[in-house]
Amino acid sequence: MNIVVCVKHVPDATGDRRFESDNTVDRVGVDGLLSELDEYAVEQALQIKEKSGSPEETKVIALTVGPAKAVDAVRKALQMGADEGVHITDDAIAGSDYIATSLVLAKAIEKINQDKGQADLVVCGMASTDASGSVVPAMLAERLGLPQVTFASVIETQGDQVRIKRDGDTATEVIGGTMPLVLSVTDQTGEARYPSFKGIMAAKKKPLDTWSLSDLGVDAGEVGLSVAWSEVEDTTERPPRTAGEIVKDEDGSGAGALTDFLASKKFI
Amino acid sequence: MSEVLVVVDHVDGAIRKPTLELLALAKRLGEPAAVFFGGSDKAGEVAEKLKAFGAEKIYVVDDAEIKGYLVAPKAEALQQLVEKASPAAVLFVSGYEGKEVAARLAIKIESGLITDAVDVEEGPVTTQSVFAGNYTVKAKVTKGTPIITVKPNSTAPVEEAGAGVVEEFAATISDGAKTAQIVAQQPRKASGRPELTEAAIVVSGGRGTGGNFEPIEGLADALGAAVGASRAAVDSGWMPHTFQVGQTGKTVSPQLYVANGISGAIQHRAGMQTSKTIVAVNKDDEAPIFELVDFGVVGDLHSVLPAATEKINERKS
Numbered sequence: 001m002n003i004v005v006c007v008k009h010v011p012d013a014t015g016d017r018r019f020e021s022d023n024t025v026d027r028v029g030v031d032g033l034l035s036e037l038d039e040y041a042v043e044q045a046l047q048i049k050e051k052s053g054s055p056e057e058t059k060v061i062a063l064t065v066g067p068a069k070a071v072d073a074v075r076k077a078l079q080m081g082a083d084e085g086v087h088i089t090d091d092a093i094a095g096s097d098y099i100a101t102s103l104v105l106a107k108a109i110e111k112i113n114q115d116k117g118q119a120d121l122v123v124c125g126m127a128s129t130d131a132s133g134s135v136v137p138a139m140l141a142e143r144l145g146l147p148q149v150t151f152a153s154v155i156e157t158q159g160d161q162v163r164i165k166r167d168g169d170t171a172t173e174v175i176g177g178t179m180p181l182v183l184s185v186t187d188q189t190g191e192a193r194y195p196s197f198k199g200i201m202a203a204k205k206k207p208l209d210t211w212s213l214s215d216l217g218v219d220a221g222e223v224g225l226s227v228a229w230s231e232v233e234d235t236t237e238r239p240p241r242t243a244g245e246i247v248k249d250e251d252g253s254g255a256g257a258l259t260d261f262l263a264s265k266k267f268i
Numbered sequence: 269m270s271e272v273l274v275v276v277d278h279v280d281g282a283i284r285k286p287t288l289e290l291l292a293l294a295k296r297l298g299e300p301a302a303v304f305f306g307g308s309d310k311a312g313e314v315a316e317k318l319k320a321f322g323a324e325k326i327y328v329v330d331d332a333e334i335k336g337y338l339v340a341p342k343a344e345a346l347q348q349l350v351e352k353a354s355p356a357a358v359l360f361v362s363g364y365e366g367k368e369v370a371a372r373l374a375i376k377i378e379s380g381l382i383t384d385a386v387d388v389e390e391g392p393v394t395t396q397s398v399f400a401g402n403y404t405v406k407a408k409v410t411k412g413t414p415i416i417t418v419k420p421n422s423t424a425p426v427e428e429a430g431a432g433v434v435e436e437f438a439a440t441i442s443d444g445a446k447t448a449q450i451v452a453q454q455p456r457k458a459s460g461r462p463e464l465t466e467a468a469i470v471v472s473g474g475r476g477t478g479g480n481f482e483p484i485e486g487l488a489d490a491l492g493a494a495v496g497a498s499r500a501a502v503d504s505g506w507m508p509h510t511f512q513v514g515q516t517g518k519t520v521s522p523q524l525y526v527a528n529g530i531s532g533a534i535q536h537r538a539g540m541q542t543s544k545t546i547v548a549v550n551k552d553d554e555a556p557i558f559e560l561v562d563f564g565v566v567g568d569l570h571s572v573l574p575a576a577t578e579k580i581n582e583r584k585s
């Protein structure tokens with residue numbers, strides 16, 4: 001079995017995230033890391049491999065699309081236990097929207113299918129922590145003509161059958177599909193493992209391919225900021241909230257102060 | 269004027285409020301035309317309501333054949349409808365299903381997609397709140413038919429009747445779209461409290477509750493509020509995941525948000541930072557949540573909240 005797990009390199013949410021002068025996300029001037037939500041995807045890919053009848057014949061391939069330093073996302077996945085990595089990078093990709101990103105990912109998966117064997121599962125995170133679109137997995141399924149079994153909180157596989165629990169807004173559903181398919185996983189699937197020292201050492205020797213757009217047969221004119229199907233016109237930083245009033249609850253005074261505040265704002 | 273398609277979000281014919289908000293937004297862009305995927309037996313009642321909130325047209329797509337499958341058939345039907353109606357835009361409610369149908373439609377009709385708008389104006393120009401609410405972004409679609417998913421609570425529904433012309437739309441669904449099967453479905457039980465994303469007031473609890481949500485629920489009921497939770501409270505099994513506020517839960521933007529025993533991690537902030545008024549109760553005067561608040565109480569929620577609830581109930585009577 002072959003499992004491709006899509007991992008994105010994102011600006012660190014606890015650091016300073018910002019936009020460039022062309023209104024694209026600054027991906028170079030800030031600290032980045034493997035999107036925390038994609039750690040859950042890597043974890044589930046590894047668990048599916050471990051639970052499968054033949055782990056030694058199952059390959060987990062971590063795939064990312066991004067600038068040079070995005071390779072760190074793949075490296076982290078390799079340290080966690082993925083077997084191989086693929087990094088798609090090309091100057092032309094900068095500023096791509098979901099449409100172009102999903103195109104490049106789909107072409108990369110097609111090339112993986114050819115070069116490394118058919119992917120039975122394409123595993124994604126539920127959303128990237130920077131764009132939070134939650135749309136790339138559905139786009140990949142559309143482009144690759146695969147079933148999508150998405151937003152899983154619990155995953156079960158048996159042979160080529162996949163069943164997940166999906167906690168939607170109005171109902172909890174069980175969704176089923178037959179491999180090959182696109183699977184996306186939420187942070188309800190359980191904590192991701194930390195790379196062990198052994199894992200970190202082993203990762204250095206794992207195969208890692210770097211492909212450009214021409215390797216994928218994608219024309220540079222199909223991707224990037226200039227051909228994006230949507231355009232950011234303006235970005236403004238939200239003004240910081242003005243400091244509020246903070247009281248200490250002494251001898252039960254807090255409840256009264258809180259009630260007075262709520263009443264003054266007409267919430268009571 | 270061109271039609272603006274509004275994909276109706278409903279549970280068994282009960283229309284959810286965000287759809288009515290979309291109709292109000294659609295009116296700014298053209299003629300609101302609702303698209304209802306559902307049983308024909310429900311269509312009459314549904315059409316009445318959509319009409320009352322401004323729908324000029326209601327497309328009814330019978331879902332008997334497709335309701336057992338996830339998102340792909342709906343995208344296919346919408347592609348056919350877009351080809352027929354040439355709308356000025358297609359609007360969805362931002363949620364798992366809305367976003368994914370929108371995503372697939374965007375690829376099918378080669379059109380740009382904007383997700384999680386909090387406002388839509390003529391153009392259409394969208395407003396989004398990004399990076400945990402720290403930035404406001406204005407954007408527009410530059411190719412094809414703009415596809416926009418809009419967060420709940422982005423505007424108020426407007427009760428102003430449209431023509432409400434009902435039209436059956438027969439879509440052809442391929443077998444290839446019927447691959448991801450909905451094997452079982454368990455509707456969520458109503459809590460009796462307002463919906464988290466629709467509520468004017470949200471009272472949330474975190475790890476600091478120690479698992480006892482009674483003080484939270486008491487205050488919520490006194491204020492007529494919805495109850496929310498941090499991920500720590502959800503991960504501990506104290507509250508179901510549907511109550512989670514934050515990056516991987518719900519985004520709320522109420523008039524008042526009360527955070528109790530919640531430290532204020534960036535991922536939590538992402539779901540509540542745009543609330544109009546923010547109040548926190550926390551034992552630790554250095555908790556980051558206090559950086560956001562309009563009013564804060566440094567104290568134990570287990571004593572402050574019950575006492576405040578009693579005072580509020582006294583004032584009300």
Ligand SMILES: Cc1cc2nc3c(=O)[nH]c(=O)nc-3n(C[C@H](O)[C@H](O)[C@H](O)COP(=O)(O)OP(=O)(O)OC[C@H]3O[C@@H](n4cnc5c(N)ncnc54)[C@H](O)[C@@H]3O)c2cc1C
Nearest residue numbers: 474475476498499500514515516517529530531535551569
């Ligand atoms: C990828 C990712 C996604 C995430 N998504 C979300 C999300 O959607 N939503 C979310 O909330 N979190 C999310 N988190 C988790 C987030 O980082 C925090 O861990 C979480 O919000 C902490 O919850 P908490 O504030 O309840 O707990 P803690 O951080 O432990 O804070 C508890 C607070 O309670 C106070 N306290 C304790 N006892 C009392 C008392 N008796 N009275 C008053 N105060 C008391 C303490 O002083 C402390 O400030 C996510 C994390 C990651 C990595």
Ligand SMILES: Nc1ncnc2c1ncn2[C@@H]1O[C@H](COP(=O)(O)O)[C@@H](O)[C@H]1O
Nearest residue numbers: 006007065124125127128133134135136
């Ligand atoms: N540039 C990228 N490289 C690899 N995977 C990606 C990329 N962008 C998105 N993904 C995958 O798609 C998921 C959803 O992303 P998004 O639709 O951007 O929220 C992520 O969790 C990743 O698994």
